[in-house]
Amino acid sequence: MAVNLMHDNFFMENYTVDEYALCTRFKSKRRKKRLVKEDFERQLIQLDNLEKKLWKQRNNLPWILLDEPYQKGWQRHFKLRDDVVRSSEAEFYKTLLEKINTWQFSSDKTFKKRKSKKRKNASSVQIQKLKEFTESEWNSPKLELSEREKVHFSKQERWSKVFERYRIHYVFNEPWRYVLQVKPYMITHKRMLDSDLESEIQLILNYTSNYNLRGKINRLVKGLSYNWGYFQSENPREISPIKNKSLHLLYQQYVDEMI
Structure with a gap:
């Protein structure tokens, strides 16, 4: 029995943590990092599908x-x-x-x-x-x-x-x-206004613009990081209201038009 324990300790000491993880049910650090990234990308794709669905509902309002x-x-x-x-x-x-x-x-x-x-x-x-x-x-x-x-x-x-x-x-x-x-x-005529729908759309726009996710979403969905049909504004978190007053007004005008 003692010989078997010594043999097992010797066996484990000759392998790294990642190599040992391959032989067990534990995930390696690289695998965990990859799973987190893939899960985040799936969430972005779902967010893009939700945004398209909301815009379609908005365009179909009477x-x-x-x-x-x-x-x-x-x-x-x-x-x-x-x-x-x-x-x-x-x-x-x-x-x-x-x-x-x-x-x-x-x-x-x-x-x-x-x-x-x-x-x-x-x-x-x-x-x-x-x-x-x-x-x-x-x-x-x-x-x-x-x-x-x-x-x-x-x-x-x-x-x-x-x-x-x-x-x-x-x-x-x-x-x-x-x-x-x-x-x-x-x-x-004017299109009917749904405040709840506009609020959900604006939340998605704020999230994608504040964290610069629009390019990543386009790359995941369309294979290109830039969409010619989308108004790519500057990150509002990086806009200085003193130095870039014109850019700040441009973004605010774009938000007002979307609402």
Whole structure:
């Protein structure tokens, strides 16, 4: 019996703690650290799923009719020219306009935008065109244009600064048949407000922004640490209200808009 105990003590003394843990039910330090990390990542994925669910519930809330509608800027879109309305092809071009019409919104009725912040008085009118189709959209079976309507489009090749190559576009041949129309943009409805839902969403936003978790969540869910569709604000815990007053106001404005 004494020989067996001596043998066991000698056996244990020749192994490290991690190696001994592999032979037992105890977890090694590395294994424990890994389990804690995996559990935290699962919690972040669950938090992201909960956030998407809450935003979906918020977007599905019904709209409420306002007692007093108010104007919020101006909207601009195309309409048939007067002589085209009186022509025999008015119905055809009206149906086509529903498929290629575009809208723009501006706080200025003239639809002018400042060229740069340094040039205060320099401004230019925003350019608005009818909808153009890329090559993939043109060849897609989901394209709503009929064969008769496709005849009125031409194929053009233009240089793209984004893709750094020439790209094909299909452009309407007779844009003169339509003219721009400016109208007040009236707000007649507002979405129903759920205070409990807004509070839950804000808690998640505060948690992810205060601990800089948005990049980690995007990396776990999408494989990328940055999401182009998400407004990435500075960590509010690192913002100095004295040195970075503009950043602090920007973040507060973003929070107010979310609420």
